[in-house]
Amino acid sequence: MxxxxxxxxxxxxxxxxxxxxxxxxxxxxxxxxxxxxxxxxxxxxxxxxxxxxxxxxxxxxxxxxxxxxxxxxxxxxxxxxxxxxxxxxxxxxxxxxxxxxxxxxxxxxxxxxxxxxxxxxxxxxxxxxxxxxxxxxxxxxxxxxxxxxxxxxxxxxxxxxxxxxxxxxxxxxxxxxxxxxxxxxTLTLSDRQIGNGVVDAFIHIIEQYLTYSVNGKVQDRFSEGLLQTLIEEGPKALAADTKDDLEVRANIMWSATMALNGLIGAGVPQDWSTHIIGHELTGAFGIDHARTLSIVLPALMKVRREQKREKLLQYASRVWQVTEGDDDTRIDQAIRLTEEFFEKMQVPTRLSDIDLGSKDIDLLVERLEQHGMTALGEQGDISLAISREILTQAL
Amino acid sequence: MxxxxxxxxxxxxxxxxxxxxxxxxxxxxxxxxxxxxxxxxxxxxxxxxxxxxxxxxxxxxxxxxxxxxxxxxxxxxxxxxxxxxxxxxxxxxxxxxxxxxxxxxxxxxxxxxxxxxxxxxxxxxxxxxxxxxxxxxxxxxxxxxxxxxxxxxxxxxxxxxxxxxxxxxxxxxxxxxxxxxxxxxTLTLSDRQIGNGVVDAFIHIIEQYLTYSVNGKVQDRFSEGLLQTLIEEGPKALAADTKDDLEVRANIMWSATMALNGLIGAGVPQDWSTHIIGHELTGAFGIDHARTLSIVLPALMKVRREQKREKLLQYASRVWQVTEGDDDTRIDQAIRLTEEFFEKMQVPTRLSDIDLGSKDIDLLVERLEQHGMTALGEQGDISLAISREILTQAL
CATH class of the missing domain: 3.40.50.1970 (Rossmann fold)
Incomplete structure (x- = not known):
């Protein structure tokens, strides 16, 4: 820690x-x-x-x-x-x-x-x-x-x-x-607001969790508990027969507050690169904040799988109960489950889902450079070239 | 919630x-x-x-x-x-x-x-x-x-x-x-201090967790994460080859603070009867606080298994990964594992371990009555008679 x-x-x-x-x-x-x-x-x-x-x-x-x-x-x-x-x-x-x-x-x-x-x-x-x-x-x-x-x-x-x-x-x-x-x-929120909110909170937790291990057992387990709660409750807030369930809304609301009140990030490394890259998508194309994150995160997981290997395996096992197969199979499975969760929350997971293509990546990378965002991630080693790779992976 | x-x-x-x-x-x-x-x-x-x-x-x-x-x-x-x-x-x-x-x-x-x-x-x-x-x-x-x-x-x-x-x-x-x-x-603490401290923190969490469900998913998972951390790290702080491991001590220290800073108990029922009964053991016989708790808690789990059934099953499954057997078997197993954990932490789990017997129970019940502790537990239904039953179970 x-x-x-x-x-x-x-x-x-x-x-x-x-x-x-x-x-x-x-x-x-x-x-x-x-x-x-x-x-x-x-x-x-x-x-x-x-x-x-x-x-x-x-x-x-x-x-x-x-x-x-x-x-x-x-x-x-x-x-x-x-x-x-x-x-x-x-x-x-x-x-x-x-x-x-x-x-x-x-x-x-x-x-x-x-x-x-x-x-x-x-x-x-x-x-x-x-x-x-x-x-x-x-x-x-x-x-x-x-x-x-x-x-x-x-x-x-x-x-x-x-x-x-x-x-x-x-x-x-x-x-x-x-x-x-x-x-x-929160019962009168639109599905889009609920979907965005749950995904935003989910990714706040990921940004403080999916880095490298410093053996912060309390922080890891708190993060995993919040992620599991959002995975269970998020889709219920969109489903016809459970969307009026106040207990579902209460669990989502408390999770979202705990996701970014400083507690789970205290004493552990953090990686806010998904947010930083996502900000450029909002700035340049007006995309809802959460929908930029749901596009960037799965791509980032794929591109940074070696640097985040240990935590990706822990994420697969503890958050998604994925325990079958070799290491790479389990990581692939966890990333796929993450994408499926985002799809259930009705947010995009690809640039193509929001009608952006490879031609738009230059502008995004240029803006990252303008804003000095040239060394992102928990180790400061996500260069502009790697950000470009992440965006390309997200196509 | x-x-x-x-x-x-x-x-x-x-x-x-x-x-x-x-x-x-x-x-x-x-x-x-x-x-x-x-x-x-x-x-x-x-x-x-x-x-x-x-x-x-x-x-x-x-x-x-x-x-x-x-x-x-x-x-x-x-x-x-x-x-x-x-x-x-x-x-x-x-x-x-x-x-x-x-x-x-x-x-x-x-x-x-x-x-x-x-x-x-x-x-x-x-x-x-x-x-x-x-x-x-x-x-x-x-x-x-x-x-x-x-x-x-x-x-x-x-x-x-x-x-x-x-x-x-x-x-x-x-x-x-x-x-x-x-x-x-904390590296210079005695084994007795470490054992007592880990058990005290563990039971603080239990008192805010092992009641009845109000579907407080964040609180439950935070509690379970803290319990698991203490179960993993506590014995390491007593084992010769890991007792100087600073990461072990750090995880125990942060768990103990989070166990009773108000967070995990916010929005859920609480049952402080183990502490209240334990206080009489300290007051009457000078027993270390934590050692009164480790004696009372397993007995309370046994006597209150019907009232706490749902949470005992959740505790068995999520904290101890006990998933085999029928409901009662799993509850028995979780209580046995709790006792074994206390034994690893070198604290007593029976009144006989501290040389007290049935003759001493009258005095303890009398003191509970003197102090007005006649309606304990999350539902206020642990009467003096039930406290006596718990103490008898702990013999």
Whole structure:
């Protein structure tokens, strides 16, 4: 096991009816900005429950956060924050809303870089993303999660898009102070949202698991338990006779939070190359985040099978109960089962499934190079050439 | 899954050399009381490392916390706290030291019960335990763990003994702000300490797992992963050729913390009857805590096999890979394997192993009654008669 520091102070309120917890989690004297995406929270009753819980609070609202939240949209929230002296942000939505609120929270109190190029000391919150300027202050955040997927509700990570480029930042100061996880609110999600969410969470776990062994037995078994849970429960959330089963939704929701709250990744190597390559697919072609991952991961498993051999065998045996045949047969079988699981979740596993071909790979590799993504993976040895090989394998 | 609130803000510093983290975790202007037990931390180098890390701080020390820390010892720390205006407590030791420091922290700022019997409003910290008076303030606590077992380093629980009676309290205000887990410091533990620690952690997991199913798949799999890890690693920490293996110690240490930090018990029923019955064995006969548990648990499994049938079968299959034979055969086999594991960890599994017999059961049942422990278990249906049956089964 590697040395680590782990701390996750987000207060989780899990279960039916827990939205009311925001009435006590947010101080009564706060000036709250309720931030959400489109209108779905109005049609499914979540908006009503949230505003009921805020009836003793002073609150305002800002909506229109889109999937892959854009810098331009997020910066528009600064006007109301200044005008109304907002001092608490409440994100109500999926990972995009929570990620967006994190940037809004950091941008609102960003003091800039006194050493910036023109020496003016002026603050441009874009620098948090583009120059990885450290966040030293941020507005406090609470979250009501409506789509289990990203784990953003209890971590400090945020991904923001500007002009087709996805950039991220991370800070403990933007980790939500509390998160409400009520699985009943996920019953109105579309199959596409469920499929994407389950696959996103699944691949978060894989990125912290499928590397090389450091004999972190607790981390490995926790990861395997989460993967097995998503494999069992994910398809049930799409099947006609089980899609309204609240227990299925609860197990998916808790798995997705645990998948990326820092716990399973503490003390083990990580490989985020599937995400990084996938980001370029979203940036260049507007593909849903999870659907980029389900295309890249199986290809990455095939191309990196030697480097990941030991863990692929463990994955085959413990997650898929594949124990017959020689090593390579078992690895092949595990990769095939992974693809079949993605297909059950109704996400693509090939570039051809989304009408991309070999002609598009140059652009993706070029963008990886532009973004400095030239040494990916747990050992930093996934070069641009290997990323190209992975994309070619995914054709 | 049941509704739950889960929050665990303890900052964990895990790995070799992490004791130095206390130099930055504790504010430089704090007046620190370093609290420990006997002299073992002086002979194994931990005291030196801790005091090196505190070299910029103002600190004092208080030692002599015994196993099953006594109220009288703990109250003696109040003198130095008052005299030196101590405002930060650093526990260095095992679960007893950390539990003891929690009581010291709460007692130091205890303001009493204005409505107490004599109406004097005088404060007697004993009321925190005896009357379960709420803790409203406590000194901040940091912990350097030397014995993986109780999970006390990242929870809010404390058990204190007075006149042969073990009483407990729980408060988020006494949860350590940070905990250092350096597995190298466990290499000097005795076999008895290791055996006790592994068994204590194992049974913490069982108490949150072996109840009835609420379909909490994440919690179940996390519990099963921890149990399997302790089953694999525990005996290695006692075997001549592997007892110096730091990876073994690291896996045990992280398992013991995860066993009782609130995570695996969130959203599932719990049954703490093994602990409660065990506490009377310690109180009446001075038996090591873990050795009371290893005697009570197998007997409880046998007496409660019908109520716990579904989970016992899951335990047999997933934790012990017992899949042959009918239901009762598999349950018998799982209980036998549990006993064999305890024997490998060199702890007793029968009252006769510690020279107690049927004549001693009356006293234990009498004490359970005195302490109001008349309705134990996940359903509150373990009466005094059933506790007697469990103790008789354990003969």
């Amino acid at each position: 590697l040395n680590f520091n782990f701390k996750n102070p987000t207060s989780i309120h899990f279960g039916e009816g827990q939205i009311q917890a925001i009435s006590t989690e947010i101080p009564l004297n706060a000036r709250v900005l309720l931030v959400y995406g489109g209108g779905s929270i109005k049609s499914n009753g979540v908006y009503q429950q949230v505003t009921d819980a805020l009836k003793e609070h002073t609150w305002f609202e800002f909506s229109g956060i889109e999937p892959n939240p854009s810098y331009d949209t997020l910066m528009k929230a600064q006007d109301i924050i200044k005008a109304e002296n907002i001092d608490y942000l409440l994100a109500v939505g999926g990972g995009s809303v929570v990620d967006g609120v994190k940037f809004i929270a950091a941008a609102a109190l960003y003091q800039g870089d006194a050493n910036n190029e023109d020496g003016s000391g002026e603050s441009d919150p874009w620098d948090i993303l583009a120059k990885q300027q450290p966040v030293t202050k941020a507005l406090p955040i609470g979250a009501v999660l409506t789509l289990p997927a990203t784990g953003s509700e209890s971590n400090g990570n945020s991904v923001v898009t500007r002009d087709g480029t996805k950039l991220s930042f991370s800070s403990n100061l933007v980790r939500p102070l509390f998160a409400v996880l009520d699985p009943t609110v | 049941l509704n739950f609130n889960f929050k665990n803000p303890t900052s964990i510093h895990f790995g070799e050399g992490q004791i130095q983290a206390i130099s930055t975790e504790i504010p430089l202007n704090a007046r620190v009381l370093l609290v420990y037990g006997g002299g073992s931390i002086k002979s194994n180098g931990v005291y030196q490392q801790v005091t090196d890390a505190l070299k910029e701080h103002t600190w004092f020390e208080f030692s002599g916390i015994e196993p099953n820390p006594s109220y009288d010892t703990l109250m003696k720390a109040q003198d130095i706290i008052k005299a030196e205006n101590i405002d930060y407590l650093l526990a260095v030791g095992g679960g007893s030291v950390v539990d003891g420091v929690k009581f010291i922290a709460a007692a130091a700022l205890y303001q009493g019960d204005a409505n107490n019997e004599d109406g004097s409003g005088e404060s007697d910290p004993w009321d925190i335990l005896a009357k379960q008076q709420p803790v409203t303030k406590a000194l901040p606590i940091g912990a350097v763990l030397t014995l993986p077992a109780t999970g006390s380093e990242s929870n809010g629980n404390s058990v204190v003994t007075r006149d042969g009676t073990k009483l407990s309290f729980s408060s988020n205000l006494v949860r350590p702000l940070f905990a250092v887990l350096d597995p190298t410091v």
